Structure formats: C-alpha cells, structure tokens
Amino acid sequence: MSVSSARWVCFFVPDSIDDADRVSGGNVYDRHVREGLRRSGWTVHTVLIPRDDHTLTAQTLAQLPNGALALVDGLVAVRESVALRAHSTRLRLIILAHMVGNVVSAALAEADAVSADRERHAFRAAKRIIATSGWTRSEIIARRLGRPPDVIVAYPGTDPAAPTSASRSGNRLLCIGAVAPHKGQDVLLGALAQLTDIDGWTCTFAGSLDIATDFVDELTRMAHRTRLTDRVTFTGSLAGARLDEAYARADLVVVPSRSESFGMVVAEALARGIPVVAARVGGIPEALSSMTAGILVPPDDAQALAVVLRRWWASRAQRSRLTEAAVEARGSVRPWSATVAAIASTLDEMALSGMAVSA
Numbered sequence: 001m002s003v004s005s006a007r008w009v010c011f012f013v014p015d016s017i018d019d020a021d022r023v024s025g026g027n028v029y030d031r032h033v034r035e036g037l038r039r040s041g042w043t044v045h046t047v048l049i050p051r052d053d054h055t056l057t058a059q060t061l062a063q064l065p066n067g068a069l070a071l072v073d074g075l076v077a078v079r080e081s082v083a084l085r086a087h088s089t090r091l092r093l094i095i096l097a098h099m100v101g102n103v104v105s106a107a108l109a110e111a112d113a114v115s116a117d118r119e120r121h122a123f124r125a126a127k128r129i130i131a132t133s134g135w136t137r138s139e140i141i142a143r144r145l146g147r148p149p150d151v152i153v154a155y156p157g158t159d160p161a162a163p164t165s166a167s168r169s170g171n172r173l174l175c176i177g178a179v180a181p182h183k184g185q186d187v188l189l190g191a192l193a194q195l196t197d198i199d200g201w202t203c204t205f206a207g208s209l210d211i212a213t214d215f216v217d218e219l220t221r222m223a224h225r226t227r228l229t230d231r232v233t234f235t236g237s238l239a240g241a242r243l244d245e246a247y248a249r250a251d252l253v254v255v256p257s258r259s260e261s262f263g264m265v266v267a268e269a270l271a272r273g274i275p276v277v278a279a280r281v282g283g284i285p286e287a288l289s290s291m292t293a294g295i296l297v298p299p300d301d302a303q304a305l306a307v308v309l310r311r312w313w314a315s316r317a318q319r320s321r322l323t324e325a326a327v328e329a330r331g332s333v334r335p336w337s338a339t340v341a342a343i344a345s346t347l348d349e350m351a352l353s354g355m356a357v358s359a
Contacts, residue, residue, distance in 0.1 A: 006351055008043045009069040012057060012076045015048040020239045022208065024178065025264040026098040029132065029156055029339075030073055033096070036340030042347065049076045058083035066090045069350055071343075072126075074098050078115065081122035088125035092350045095126040096343075099261040100139045120145060127353075128346055130154050133262040133283030154343050155286070156264045157336030161244070163273040163327060166251050170312060170319045173203040174250035174274075176243075176265045177257070179234065180212040184256035184279065185219055190302030191256075191309060193226035198313050202231050203254075206238045206246050247272050251319075252312060255279060258299055263287035266294070270329045275322035277308055290329035293322060 013030045016022035037044050047060050057080040064070060067090070074097040077084055084093055101119050123129060123145035130152050131137040137151045177183040185205055192203060209216050216234075223229050238246055247253075253269035255278035266287035269276050276294035278284050288294045297304045312319060 007041055007347075008045070009037070009071050009347055010045045010047060010060065010064060011037075012047045012049055012060070012070065012072040012080075014073060014075055015050045017046075017048065021210075021237055023237045023239050024208075025156070025262070026073065026075065028264065029098065030096070032157060032336045033071075033340060033343055036336060037344060037347075040340060040344050042344065049080070051079075054080070058086070061087045061091065064091055067092060069347060070094065071096060071347070074122075077122040077126075078119045081118040081125070084122050084125040092353065093126045094128045094130060094346065094350065095123060096130050096132075097123070097136060097140060098132050100136060100143065100145070126150075127350060128152060130343055130346060131261075132156055133286050135283040135286060136261045152342065152346050154339050154346075155334055156262055156267065157339040158264075158267045158271040158333040159336065161247070161268070161272045163330065164248050164250060166274075166319070166323045168316070169200055170251045170316075171201040172249055172251040173201060173254055173309075174206065174246055174252070175203060175254045175256065176206045176238075176246070176268075177255070178208040178211045179205065179216050179219065181215050182257065182259045183207070184258045184300065186215075186222065187256040187258075187279075187300055187302050187305060188254055189219060189222050189226070189228065189232070191305035192228055192232065193222075194302070194306040195309060195313075196227065196231075198310070201313065202233070204246060204249075205232065205234045206236075206243070208237045209234060247274065250274055251323075252277060254305075254309075255284065256299075256305060257281055257284070260284050267333055270294075270326055271333045273323065273327035273330050275319075275326040277305070277312070289332050289334075290325055293325035293329045295322070 017027045017030050034044055049057055061083055069092050071094045074095055077095045101116050128150050129146040134153055137153050140146050140151050141148050175188055179185055223232055253274050253276045255265055257279050260282040262283035266276050266278055270293055278296055279299040280296040281299045295308050297308055
C-alpha cells in the first residue's frame, strides 16, 4: 500500500461504524472524525474491522509503508494489541480512546485481566493517544498507559439541533443508551418503581437490546414486577429522524450510567434545550457544560435518583429554571469541527515528526 499524500491516514474502526442497528457513541464519534478529516483535506483510508476477525488488522498494518500514520479506534486496538506491538517501531500509531477498561484486581475474572493486559500493550505501542474527555485522559495517565505529553483530549462535538418544546407537566422522560449494566437502566427502573403514586409520567428507553440480552430480560421482569409496563417503553436502537423524534418528545433526559467516559447523550440533550439528570461518574460532569441545566446524583443509587425525580415533578418552578438554563446552554455546546481540529492537529504533528514515509 502506497502513501501519495503527506496528509494521509489509515483509520481502523469497528465494522459497525455505519450500522444503524448498532448505534454507539464511539461509532458516532468515529464517523464525524472520518468525514471531518476528509473535509479538512486529509485522505482517510478506512479499514472496517469485524469483531471476530483477528487477521485483517495485522495484514493491513503489514502493508503500510514505514512511517505511515495509523489512527486506531480503541476497541480495535485492544483486540489487536499483538499486531500493534509488532508494527509500533516502524509506523506512527495513534489510538483513539473512547474508554478505558476496568482496573485489574485479584477479584476480577481472568478474561478481564487478559483484556487489561492487551489494553496496556496496545496503548504503550502508540505514539499518541487521543482521549475523549479529561477524565479519560487522567485515567490513562494514572494507569501508566501513556505519558502525559502523549495523551491529548478531543472532546465529542454535538450536531446542531432544533430546541425541544417542553410540556407543562414535565412527564416525558427519556433514557438513551445501549441497554446494558454499565448504562444503569436498572437503577432508573428502581427509582421509577418508587414513583408510581405520581400520575401521568412515562419513560422511553432508547438503545440496543442486543448487547446484554440477559440484562434486558432482567429489566423486563423488573418492569412487570413493579407494574411499570404501561409507563415504560424499550424502543431498541434509534438513529436519524427517529432519534430526533424521541428527543423532541422529551422533557427530561436521564443518564443513570454506572460508568461513562464522557456522556455524549448529556451534550446532545443540552443542544436541544433539554435538562438532564445524570449520575456523577467519569466524564459526565465535563459533558454537562452548564451545571444549572442539570442535576448530578450519586451513581448506582436508585433512592437518590427517585428523590430528584420526585422534586422535578413537585416543583414547576424548578422545571422552568432547569429548562431555561438548558435552552441557554445550547449556545455553549461544542461543534464537531472543534473535535476534528484537535485530532487533525495531532495528525499534522505526527506527519511532521521527522519519520520518512516511503512511497
């Protein structure tokens, strides 16, 4: 494989990047990076890596000439750490880290320890690491996965969106994210089960139901047991116009995650003028650009979340204040152009690092 332009990069991403049935924040981010780099003059050769393919990454890396730039999505990098290490001295590898794995301890399963080992080898093979939040950068440095000067932050951006018209009752809740334990939908259901005495509210859960099917079954049983089936709806993955419609019907976005590297849903809600209630974990406080437009609660605490939601419905004045602050916050959301600019700057630095690219 030849490189005919100094502004040329090989971008390794999961093969789900454009799959509407496998929506994720990482895929949205990668798509904006791919298209944004192309608009800014970069030639981007995208390599789609299936989850169960352990040869394509190594084969493609082997075909790259010495000194070539390779931007690798973190999920791919961890799975293919052996291939990255094999080419780390001759290629300029940059990892796009959407998240970091669990801290390894004796209590964790062997599979988690193996994954952490792969993560360590992959990240240390990279010349630069691009993190999606300050919190993620801090975790990478604290775990000695990268040196501070080599870890750059490129915050996710937000697409322009029309403001949502709030209802007087504030009864329309929305929770967006793949239905999986780390997203904490069970925490929100536990909170809602304490609020059945309040009339009229509904909650829509939008996100893939295929990631953790046992967890989905558990939530279904929980909804029946707590008599919430008439109030909660699980839509599956939503994208494009269907996702916009879900936001347009929402008065409040709830993000009950147990872990979150940034919290793109928070930023997307504020871009539409929708207030947020979210767990204080990971990079979520960074995503909440206006602290007056949202409320942070302790993670994994259904009781605390129930108290906040009860207050939300009890006080129309509070709902108005939060909604007004969210509408005002629309002017401070980050554009995707800023994300792309930060990544392009890192690529430009690496392109000029003095390593020759052979044609």
